[in-house]
Amino acid sequence: MKKKRIWDRMFIAFVVMSSILALTACGGTSSKAGENEETGKLKITTTTGMIADAAKEVGGEHVEVTGLMGPGVDPHLYKASQGDIKKLEQADLILYNGLHLEGKMSDILLNLGKSKTVTQVTKDIPESELLMVPYGDKEEADPHVWFDVTKWIQVTDTIRDSLTQADPEHAKDYNDQADAYIAKLQDLHEEVSERITSIPKASRVLVTAHDAFGYFGQAYDIEVLGLQGISTSAEYGVNDVSELRDFLVDNQIKAVFVESSISPKAMEAIVAGAKEKGHTVTIGGQLYSDAMGQEGTEEGTYIGMVKHNTKVIVDALK
Ligand SMILES: [Zn+2]
Structure with missing residues (x-):
């Protein structure tokens, strides 16, 4: 009997200790609103x-x-x-x-x-x-x-x-x-602004995979044509491809651009189409449209990405 009572006491002591520990732990996790508990950031x-x-x-x-x-x-x-x-x-x-x-x-x-x-x-x-x-x-x-x-x-x-x-x-x-x-x-x-307006007006046409560059065109005075609508969730059709190809041929546009976040297939098809009609269009390079470059590189920042795009556009069209 005596032995049992000791075990009972030990059990009660254990329960009490556990409760105290649990309460302390809860108190420890509370932190100032708006800041991370580990870093304070x-x-x-x-x-x-x-x-x-x-x-x-x-x-x-x-x-x-x-x-x-x-x-x-x-x-x-x-x-x-x-x-x-x-x-x-x-x-x-x-x-x-x-x-x-x-x-x-x-x-x-x-x-x-x-x-x-x-x-x-x-x-x-x-x-x-x-x-x-x-x-x-x-x-x-x-x-x-x-x-x-x-x-x-x-x-x-x-x-x-x-x-x-x-x-x-x-x-x-x-x-x-x-x-x-x-x-x-x-x-x-x-x-x-300075760099884009250095491209002769007639060549200042930016042809890309989707309509990401509307604000760019408006702000820096360059005509912008996208194969796909504003959202890449819309499919492009055969008519879009042939219309864009004809535009390139008729206006003797030198280059089109691919985007880092979109498959280049459609643009490659347009370049091939223009070639069949006797006009050489090159892929002027890859632009960062809806995503930046790799972290740790210049293009992995907003400023670096805009500078990269501007350089690629100017080099291909000027
Ligand atoms: Zn987009």
């Missing part, structure tokens, strides 16, 4: 690499940024994996492009918006500055705003505001870092 998850890059520039050492869409990824067709959903759920702040760019993620983003801050980085661009384009059987705003550097400056402002709201303690740093980045973007805008 604001955890940001973005959809595209371009947004991730801007968030890193503005956030500096106070943020930990995860971009879901890597090099070569097409955002129009991108579906969030289980791993992505986890990264979105763990974020303090989610930044996305919107304007239907992330067409297959809209439900997830809408849902997450109920429980955390989800910011559409294009929301402060005045509606009158958005290009309206056919989308299915109606008109929608063209989502590819990053190709007009002045619009990306507006996006950077929005990202700064969003970071400041999520983490007001570091408002001054976010403001200073945004200003420094915007100064670089202003230089970039002028550089692109």
